[in-house]
Amino acid sequence: MKGSEARENASRRIRKKLLSRQNHQTGALYGKLTINIYLRIFSLVGTVDLCNCHLVCKKFYELCRSNTIYIKKLLLMGAWDTALSKSLYLESRSEAISSEGASSNREKTKSSQSETISSYGATERSIGTLPHSLLGTLPENETALPSAVQYYTRQGREDVIHVFDKVSHRIELARIDYIRVWRTLAPMYRNLAYASNTLDPIAFSSFETPEEQAVVLKLLLRFGNSKPYGWFDSSMQNAILDMAVLFEQACLDELALGIDSRNLELVSQFSHVLHDFSDPNVYVQLYISKHRDYLQSYFQFDPYSLFTVNADNERSQIQWGILENVINDTIRLLTSEYAFTSASFPVPELVEIPYAREIVGNSFKNYVTSIVEHIGDEEVDLYLIFISGLYRLSKRLFDIPNGFLIVDTIFQSQIDIYISQELHNFKIVAQSVVDQWDLSIREKEGATESFFFRNVGQNTAKNNFLETFKNVMLLPVSLFSFPSENNEQANIQRAVQISNEPDAYDGLDNLDPSRFVPSNVYVSQDQLSQLPTTELAAQAAVLDSKLEGISNMFSLELALKIVHLCKISLARSKIFLGISSSQDEDIQALQKDLFVQLLRQLGQGHLRHGFDRAIEHLSLLDPKKDFTNNTAEPIVKFLELINVGDMIQQMMDTFYNEEMSSICVRDDMFDPAIAEKKKFEQLLDERAALGLHKGIDVIIEHVDFLLESKTPINYFSPQSIGLTNTMVEPSAAAKSITQFLRTHMKLLVGSTDHEILDLFYKEIGMRLFNSLTRYIKQRKFTVEGGLMLLSDLNLYNEFVVSLKQRALLPYFKALKEIAHLFIIDGKNAEEIGKLATDNSRFSTAFHTEEVYEFIHCRIDWLSIKYQVDKVIHGLACCIM
Structure with missing residues (x-):
């Protein structure tokens, strides 16, 4: 721990000394280099005694201080590699340290002072000095050295060209390296700087090839960067630069001549010279300028x-x-x-x-x-x-x-313009196709309406004219003249004669009336045979024509046309794929936008308007119309319309699988194409459900109409007695309703798919059940009327069984049990109460409270009420 702290303190002291001496003892450029070298030396010799390390750094510092000016000049010329000089010096120091460590192990018994002295001696020897033979050949004033290079010999030219290759990059030899460079290049530099032409200088007379001349000029320019004659003398370097510019222009002229003459050797020679001597952009621009006019x-x-x-x-x-x-x-x-x-x-x-x-x-x-x-x-x-x-x-x-x-x-x-124009053009063209279809539909409806009402107008005008003429004829003529009896008799005979003459225009009645009907008018042959003559009849004819045109509210042909337009646009866009990732992303975005527009034009633009118009026409259908001879064909036509919409949806699925599946992820709801496809499918489902609901409303309202119109109010409560043993048949209303429903169910088969048909059957069955339930609650029943009701309900149950919808069977079975509430004689009122509380008979269709409401429909309810309530509500128990 103490040894590491001591080394850190020594490093801090060395850095401080170097920084204090950097400005006045070493050059500013090399000062940082010296500090880094010292610190690296210290890290290598950290295992050696600190006193020895200090002596080594001190000796090296003195050596660097004497060579700083030469290293600086070599750096300015680009001939000195700092990293290489560091590595070379550190290699020599590591060898000296290893040898010193070996010698110190052999002399462990010596004193500390002798170790320090020997270490210092080893360090001094490891740093080394210039050989005395080399130092003796170099005078103190390098500028006075005679030029020893023979420039006009092969060896001399080699020495000039490779002068920077011979730099040793060793710190202790920096002075020798710089003197060698000076002795080689200084005479040529001075000679070229003061030359009056480009023939006499050594750089051009000794070196004859353009390649060698380019190398020499670059060497002289690098040599001039070191300011060999002082910082103030820049005229010589400017002269060299002028010579370099002249040389570059001469090479460009030769290159231009080679390009014009398509001389391969000349272009190759001077393009290589210019590539090595100056910026390659010089000859590139020359080549481009030469070929611009040629290509035009x-x-x-x-x-x-x-x-x-x-x-x-x-x-x-x-x-x-x-x-x-x-x-x-x-x-x-x-x-x-x-x-x-x-x-x-x-x-x-x-x-x-x-x-x-x-x-x-x-x-x-x-x-x-x-x-x-x-x-x-x-x-x-x-x-x-x-x-x-x-x-x-x-x-x-x-x-x-x-x-x-x-x-x-x-x-x-052009790519961005193409993308925007492709999308805009498809949108405009597809929208025009849809608008043209809608316009044709409106024109046909308007033409049909005007056709029927025109006939009404012509007959009205004719009648008005004849009525006016009759009034004129009835005016008293005696106000103006007094005709004789003979003249009056002659006029009467003439009128009789004219009335007995055959009509000269009877042949017009034999003409085909369809010849005068415009092509854009919805008129059937039956309507042509008897055109309406009154306004009410004309309105009915217009309504019939609208209902007949429900299945034509949108067209597969139009959908195919728009799909074909989209495929053309997609085929054009695919040409731009496979070039770059960014362009592919833009083109794929265009393809998705095209698919989105296809769905919008077909869905929001065509199918939605067609469904809305068809539903609007369905709402005009009168459910109280007599469908005995014909059926509610508009409902069938609407189902055909749903089938066409389903086919268009299948077309979109096929189109997606073929064209869009490769660029879209089916479950990615953030993809605009997938989101629009979901909206398209949802639109079809909503409009189809809305139209089916409207069609079912019409059918059930007609059922209600038949129930009301074909059954008298007292049909189930006859006044006659003794009908219990007679054969009871279904009522006319039940027969008409089942026949009406069976006919329509048969017509629906094949007009739509099985799933929609099952949904339609279930809804019809449930709505029929609700209508019958409401109908029963509005009537009064005797025992005989209960038998008649049971006969009707059996017929309804057979119809529901034919629909093959098992979910409907419990409801109509419960209705049959409701009929049993009416066929039990009033004397057995307790049995009626027990039947009403038997939940197994009525399943989930009716609760006990609802069954109790049905019992109220018995004509003898007031007489049996007490006994029934006693069973249902438990009133038989009394409190004593």
């Missing part, structure tokens, strides 16, 4: 020649062959140019990437922009076809290098 002349882009007008529909058509030839020419051009750049430039990608993006891509982008401007905003469908078709052709560019950059440059400004 290579392709003759004419947007007007791309379109032709179809003579039939006068719509513009795209000449895809022209675009395909442009793509093929582009591929051939890029293949040839890439072969040239790969063989000539040091890094072909530096030239090929901007060439593809800025030259080819921008040229195509301008071409596409001009075509889009030529198409205009009105022909959106033509724009969508053009963009998707061109993108499909442009995918062939992906087979060559940097083809993606070209396609991205061409369409980067």
